[in-house]
Amino acid sequence: MYVYDAFDRTLVAERVAEFRDQVARRLSGELTEEEFKPLRLMNGVYLQLHAYMLRVAIPYGTLSSAQLRRLAEVARKYDRGYGHFTTRQNLQFHWIKLEELPDAMAALAEAGLHGMQTSGNCVRNITTDQWAGVAPDELEDPRIWAELIRQHVTLHPEFSFMPRKFKIAVGSSLHDRAALRIHDLALRLHRNGAGESGFEVMVGGGLGRTPFLAKTIKPFLPKRDVLSYVEAVLRTYNQFGRRDNIYKARIKILVHELGVEAFAKEVEAEWQSIKDGALALDPGAASEIAGRFIYPDYKRLDDSPTMLTQARRADAGFDAWMINSVANHKVSGYAIVTLSLKPEGGTPGDATAAQMDAIADLADRYSFGEVRVGHEQNLTLPHVAQRDLHEVWRALNAIGVATPNVGLVSDIIACPGLDYCSLANARSIPIAQEITRRFSKLDLQRDLGRLHINISGCINACGHHHVGHIGILGVEKNGEEFYQITLGGKADSDAKLGTLIGPAVPYAKVADVVEDIAAAYLELRERPDELFIDTVKRLGVEPFRERVYAAR
Amino acid sequence: MLLVENGRIVEDRYLRILDDAPIPDRVPVIVPASRLLADAPELIRRDGSLGVLWPNDRRVAELEPWLGHLALIALVFPKFRDGRAYSQARLLRETYGFRGTLRAIGDVLRDQFNFLVRAGFDSFEVKKPADAKAFAEVLGRYSVHYQSSADGRAPALRRRLRSDATPKFHETV
Numbered sequence: 001m002y003v004y005d006a007f008d009r010t011l012v013a014e015r016v017a018e019f020r021d022q023v024a025r026r027l028s029g030e031l032t033e034e035e036f037k038p039l040r041l042m043n044g045v046y047l048q049l050h051a052y053m054l055r056v057a058i059p060y061g062t063l064s065s066a067q068l069r070r071l072a073e074v075a076r077k078y079d080r081g082y083g084h085f086t087t088r089q090n091l092q093f094h095w096i097k098l099e100e101l102p103d104a105m106a107a108l109a110e111a112g113l114h115g116m117q118t119s120g121n122c123v124r125n126i127t128t129d130q131w132a133g134v135a136p137d138e139l140e141d142p143r144i145w146a147e148l149i150r151q152h153v154t155l156h157p158e159f160s161f162m163p164r165k166f167k168i169a170v171g172s173s174l175h176d177r178a179a180l181r182i183h184d185l186a187l188r189l190h191r192n193g194a195g196e197s198g199f200e201v202m203v204g205g206g207l208g209r210t211p212f213l214a215k216t217i218k219p220f221l222p223k224r225d226v227l228s229y230v231e232a233v234l235r236t237y238n239q240f241g242r243r244d245n246i247y248k249a250r251i252k253i254l255v256h257e258l259g260v261e262a263f264a265k266e267v268e269a270e271w272q273s274i275k276d277g278a279l280a281l282d283p284g285a286a287s288e289i290a291g292r293f294i295y296p297d298y299k300r301l302d303d304s305p306t307m308l309t310q311a312r313r314a315d316a317g318f319d320a321w322m323i324n325s326v327a328n329h330k331v332s333g334y335a336i337v338t339l340s341l342k343p344e345g346g347t348p349g350d351a352t353a354a355q356m357d358a359i360a361d362l363a364d365r366y367s368f369g370e371v372r373v374g375h376e377q378n379l380t381l382p383h384v385a386q387r388d389l390h391e392v393w394r395a396l397n398a399i400g401v402a403t404p405n406v407g408l409v410s411d412i413i414a415c416p417g418l419d420y421c422s423l424a425n426a427r428s429i430p431i432a433q434e435i436t437r438r439f440s441k442l443d444l445q446r447d448l449g450r451l452h453i454n455i456s457g458c459i460n461a462c463g464h465h466h467v468g469h470i471g472i473l474g475v476e477k478n479g480e481e482f483y484q485i486t487l488g489g490k491a492d493s494d495a496k497l498g499t500l501i502g503p504a505v506p507y508a509k510v511a512d513v514v515e516d517i518a519a520a521y522l523e524l525r526e527r528p529d530e531l532f533i534d535t536v537k538r539l540g541v542e543p544f545r546e547r548v549y550a551a552r
Numbered sequence: 553m554l555l556v557e558n559g560r561i562v563e564d565r566y567l568r569i570l571d572d573a574p575i576p577d578r579v580p581v582i583v584p585a586s587r588l589l590a591d592a593p594e595l596i597r598r599d600g601s602l603g604v605l606w607p608n609d610r611r612v613a614e615l616e617p618w619l620g621h622l623a624l625i626a627l628v629f630p631k632f633r634d635g636r637a638y639s640q641a642r643l644l645r646e647t648y649g650f651r652g653t654l655r656a657i658g659d660v661l662r663d664q665f666n667f668l669v670r671a672g673f674d675s676f677e678v679k680k681p682a683d684a685k686a687f688a689e690v691l692g693r694y695s696v697h698y699q700s701s702a703d704g705r706a707p708a709l710r711r712r713l714r715s716d717a718t719p720k721f722h723e724t725v
Contacts, residue, residue: 010696018693022663030682038633039663121633151698157670158642158701161635238639239611273647278700 001062001370002147003292004112011154012109015116019043020102027099042122042160044090044115045101049422054093054101055118056108057125060132060146060170061089061373065360068371070111072356078104083356085341085349087413087464088167089127089373090118094420116154121162123153123234127169129177130374133295134382136330139189139197142172144290145226148281149187151289152227159234163241164249166234167206179375179491181205181213182467184251185233192220199226203233203263204255207461211497212252217264223286225271228279232271236263296368296383301333303386311390318393320442324404326389335386337367339379339401340411344436347429348414349377351401358399366392375464377413378406408445409453409518410436413464417457417474418481424457426474426481426507431455434511439518448518451532452490467491469533470517471498472510481507487517487544488536501545505552513548520547554684556676557653559691561684564677566603566624576600582626585610588618596621605657608636612643619650624675629658638671642701645672665690670701 004012019039026036040046044055056071063071071091075083078100079093086092096104108114118125126146133141149168153159159166171178172189180186186202199221205214221229237251240258255263312319327336339359342348351359363371363381366388372380379401384392396402405411412435415421417428432455439445454468458475465471471486482504489498505513518532524543525535536544555564566580575581580601588595588604595602596618603624606615615625625644627637637656644650655675656668662683668676669691678684 007696007698011694011698014694014696035632035661121635154698155666155694156699156701157667158635158638160667161633161638235639235642239636243634243636277646 001064001294002059002143002289003294005292008112009109012112012114012116015043015114015155016102016105016109019105023098023102038120038161041120042117043105044118045096046119047422048094048420049418050420051095052098052101053420054096054104054115055086056091056093056113056115057118058089058091058113058373059150060126060128060143061130061375062132062143063371063373064111065363065369065371067111067113068356068360068363070108070113072353072360074104074107075353075356077107081354082350082352084347084416085351085373085377085379087375087377087415087462088125089130089375090125091373092416094416119165120160121164121166122160123156123166123168126150126153127167127178127183127375129171129173130372130380131177131327131336131382132172132372133293134329134331134334134336135173135177136328137174138330139172139191141290141293142170142178142189144286144293145187145189145199145223146170147293148227148286148289149230152230153234156234159238162234162238163243164246164251166237166251168230174493176491176493176495177374179464179467179495181495182207182211182464182491183214185230186214187221187226190220196222198222201229201233204252204260206250206252207464207466208250209247209459209461210250210253210256211461211466212256213495213497214252215255215260217260217267224281224283225275227281228275228277229267229271231274231279232267235270236266240266296370298331298334298383299385301385301387303332305333305387308386308389315390317397318390320446321393321397321402321404322389324408325402325406329383331383333386335384335389337381337384337389337392337396338374338406339381339396340403340406341378341401342405342411342436343400343403344410344440345433346436348412348432351379355399355401358395359401362392362395375413376406376411378411404442405445407450407452409439409448409451409514410445412436412453412455413468414455415457415462417455417463421457421462423460424474425459425476426457426483428455428457428463428472428474431472431474431483431507431510435514438511438515447528448521449529449531451518453514454489464491465489466497467495468498469536470514472514475504477504483507483510485510485513485517485548487541488533490533499541501541502549509552516548516551517544520544554678554681556678556684556687557674559688561687566601568605580623582624589614592618592621603653603655606640608634608640612640612648615644616648619644619648619652622650622652624653624655625650626655626657626677627673629656629660629664632659632661632664634659638667641668641671641673662686662690666694670697672701 025031046053084092169183188200201218202214367381412432414428414432418424452469454465455472456463456465467489473484486498582603601623605626657677
């Protein structure tokens with residue numbers, strides 16, 4: 001993981017001091033709420049339905065055990081004893097008091113955590129694959145580049161008041177686990193014909209009320225040019241992005257209205273004028289950053305040790321979890337363990353302070369002190385020795401984070417919705433909870449196989465409903481909560497937006513509809529291993545539409 | 553509204569000229585963009601410093617032929633949130649090499665000062681007197697920053713790469 005040095009620490013501490021002054025000026029009335037708003041937003045502070053919310057950045061989803069413990073401490077001291085992991089590898093505290101915010105931030109800063117740029121019209125937390133650095137299908141660790149870009153755009157003097165927020169993701173693996181094409185700007189590391197590694201640059205992706213998948217504007221960008229190219233994209237957007245209408249202000253609209261060729265040309269011209277200047281990377285720059293990432297000192301271990309095989313044979317519960325939640329590691333003898341934050345009837349992505357502390361301890365004992373946060377709102381222990389898996393499973397089970405439902409129908413991605421969020425039109429959490437109850441039988445879930453449900457409580461699409469295999473979007477009709485259902489969306493390397501199946505259904509019927517869709521799939525699939533998403537692809541949404549609306 | 557230059561509150565030497573008003577000689581003036589583009593040959597021969605007020609939705613590339621004759625360019629922040637002029641400022645300083653005064657006008661509040669200075673501004677029409685008075689204090693808030701920009705201070709990455717700037721401690725958090 002990345003280790004803060006004196007520069008990083010000083011900057012975060014100075015930021016907290018500045019925010020303390022801003023809060024004092026707001027409390028004294030010197031700042032109006034309108035003036036305070038952009039300032040608090042750039043520190044991750046929202047005003048929600050019941051209280052202020054603080055969003056803490058977890059850059060590229062990597063946390064140390066000490067940081068996780070600090071999050072637990074802040075949850076206990078300043079919130080109601082829990083935190084909510086989001087689809088953007090952030091953590092949200094939903095019950096923070098304005099006057100206590102500077103102290104909470106100072107406590108986080110001591111552990112190298114902050115809320116800088118987790119909100120506001122600036123470059124947001126840079127996200128990546130939660131398996132970065134450990135996935136077998138990875139070209140190289142994308143976090144080095146995410147960190148380099150994170151530093152470059154932090155408190156950037158030119159790009160802190162852009163037309164709208166700006167989300168960047170970096171990927172480096174064969175299978176896209178970072179949902180690259182739904183980002184404003186995505187960088188994918190790959191090798192060109194000459195065997196050099198560089199970036200494919202994609203722009204203009206995003207969900208919300210006008211969903212678009214990002215388009216490639218540069219198939220291969222040399223690594224030395226990554227900062228200058230990002231700068232050219234941001235500069236083009238900052239100058240020409242629309243500011244007349246908040247719903248048309250994202251870069252995807254600029255790219256769409258200008259046309260991707262014209263946009264790319266504008267960026268290219270700007271880039272040519274700056275590419276050989278101060279932003280051209282010195283050969284040592286990336287290795288300087290890489291040098292401050294600590295990698296585990298792995299032991300030499302064999303894959304599939306005998307004790308693991310025996311434990312799996314003896315313990316069906318453990319075996320089911322192994323099949324579901326444990327993935328191959330690039331180092332032999334190790335495994336990547338996913339912790340499900342989606343228990344039956346729970347709030348997707350919530351973790352209590354006690355769970356966070358326990359996970360931090362387990363990370364210390366079994367995963368070189370490291371934890372990851374993924375966009376699916378689950379956690380990961382990235383470096384567990386296979387011989388320890390049985391013990392780890394028992395410990396995870398004891399704190400309720402070993403439900404073997406990762407990637408299955410009850411592993412639901414959901415935004416906080418109307419239970420917390422002032423933007424929401426409808427509730428998300430109780431919908432997710434009801435669905436997990438309907439599908440509580442693991443056999444049924446396994447039979448259904450990989451099936452991603454995404455729920456958003458409004459068109460802002462924080463729950464990424466457009467790219468859910470089943471997408472559920474809350475809308476309001478005459479003061480009542482209704483839900484639009486889409487099918488066939490996905491956020492992987494072959495990303496696709498879902499198709500609406502028909503009129504919105506009322507709150508009380510959503511779980512019934514999901515059950516109908518699941519039942520229809522079981523009848524329609526060609527063979528048991530044809531995934532839900534593939535059946536939808538083969539048949540379209542029509543047979544599902546018929547099934548859902550025939551009865552209603 | 554108070555004008556800040558070189559960290560101090562100063563009198564504005566410039567006279568703001570409206571669209572068709574006559575322009576007095578030997579007085580520093582700021583003319584609207586349209587006036588500059590219409591009367592440039594005449595204006596640059598005039599005795600007295602020339603400034604232009606340039607809107608934030610117009611490309612600064614249009615100013616290139618006249619940059620050598622301009623003593624001041626005023627860039628506009630119609631709203632605090634509207635940050636187009638930051639890009640214009642950096643382009644003027646870094647791409648076009650403009651060395652005259654860059655003035656920020658409009659909704660200019662203390663929380664922009666650091667960004668403005670780093671984007672290349674050196675003159676600030678500050679909306680609230682209390683903010684203008686706090687200018688130096690606010691600028692002292694940050695001793696480090698990550699990126700290079702128009703104010704010429706070395707960014708963290710470059711300072712780190714210099715051998716004399718090796719971070720003193722590597723604490724694990």
